[in-house]
Amino acid sequence: MNDVLFNAFGHDFTALELILAGVGLLLVLAVAALVGSWRASQKRAVEAARIAERNQEMERHLADLMRVQSEMTGRMHTMSEIFGSRTSDLAKALTDRIDSASHRMGQTVNESRTKTEESLSKLNERLAVIDRAQANISELSNEMVSLRDILANKQSRGAFGQGRMEAIISDGLPSSSFQFQATLSNNSRPDCLVLMPNKAPDLVVDAKFPLESWQRINDAQDAVELKGAMTQFRTDMTKHIKDISEKYLIAGETQDTAFMFVPSEAIFADIHEKFDDLVQKALRMRVVIVSPSLLMLSIQVIQALLRDVKMREQAHIIQQEVTNLLADVGRLSDRVHKLQNHFQQANRDVEQILISTGKVTKRGERIEQLEFEEPKGMIEGDG
Known part of the structure; x- marks a missing residue:
């Protein structure tokens, strides 16, 4: 175990050292693996927490979206009803306006037709006048041609002036x-x-x-x-x-x-x-x-x-007629004077008649009131 296996870097390495070095290396690797696993688990936990938080946030957003969607659905329904009502009103207003426009258009067309007929009638009258004028112009042209022919002939020119x-x-x-x-x-x-x-x-x-x-x-x-x-x-x-x-x-x-x-x-x-x-x-x-x-x-x-x-x-005849006229005027004047006298006499007679009728009226009034006594100043048999 203590035998030197090799020399490296000026040191002799034995088998025991090699084993210890291997065990230490394994321990280091195991610790490193544990540390890496712990870090990985921590990272996954953080990620999981983040994912959970995101899920919660997404759920909140989804709930908000559902709420907004519900509100939008209600509003869309309300808008649909309003739009339907407005559409109905608009359709009715458009129908009324179309009917009114059609009525006015009909009246306008009738008026235009009437005016057109009047204009055509006047145009026909004017055309008739133009036709008559054209006929007159044609006749005048013919007469001018005849006049030119007359003036072209010496004898005709003399006859024209003579005429x-x-x-x-x-x-x-x-x-x-x-x-x-x-x-x-x-x-x-x-x-x-x-x-x-x-x-x-x-x-x-x-x-x-x-x-x-x-x-x-x-x-x-x-x-x-x-x-x-x-x-x-x-x-x-x-x-x-x-x-x-x-x-x-x-x-x-x-x-x-x-x-x-x-x-x-x-x-x-x-x-x-x-x-x-x-x-x-x-x-x-x-x-x-x-x-x-x-x-x-x-x-x-x-x-x-x-x-x-x-x-x-004819002066003497006129003078005689004037003399006769003056005599007639004199006789007429005498007759007028006589008639005037008759009128004056008639007026006096009418005045006397009015006086008599007045007295008769008064006597009748007294008789009606039973007044038989003769008023003073009244002469019996007067009138």
Whole structure:
């Protein structure tokens, strides 16, 4: 046992030492194992305590969750009831509103339909008016085409001016106060001769206006054509004015002034604006250029003169009628005075009758009250 088994680190190790060292090592290992086991058991106990604590905490949390869940369930039930009630109210309100909206929509649709029908009716009326206006425009267009055709022909243009002049004079004067195409002492034939009153010289009206020359002015395409057309128109007008002055102004037979009729107000205005020299020349030659309105005004003046002459011719008849009227008024005045006297006498008679009826009334009242004595101042048989 004491034999040296080996030498290590300068020490000889025997078997006994080795055994003791092994036993000590085993003891150390056993103690270490025990210590490790105790520590492990302590650790497990701590862990178990922790787990138990956690379980208790989890149980408390679970209980809280169950309580919260129960409360939530109650609240959800309450909310479900409230929601159901609110949903029912909302559905009812929506139904009412939908019904009201449907009713209003129906009324709106009916009103819109009524207004639409009225609008369509008015539109149809306006369309009918437009159709009539269009028909009138078409007729006017046809008439304008006819007028253009008339103005395109020289003879037609002359007839157009003659027709307008004759219409104005025929409308304004009696048929005995004018003559168309009358023959003068020099064998000239003016378009119209207005017969003046009191055997005064007659008034000549000429309607042969040179419309062809005027049309060339309107149809001119450039300044050269316009200048030539204006020169030609001035020449034709001068010749026509001269012809009227020389042919129709006859001393003692016609007035010392003649009318040259222009069948358009626009042409009349353009002549006075662009050809003032022609107007002045015509006045110097005792020819007055007249438009339809001026001719109508002149005819109205002549008509007034004719009425004045007729009134003067009938003046003695009027005076006799006035004398007769005054005599009738005198007789009427006498009769009124007589009637007034009758009325006054009738009024006096009525007053006497009223006095008598008053006395009769008083006597009747006394009889009714049994008063038979005659009152003082009453004269028997009076009234």
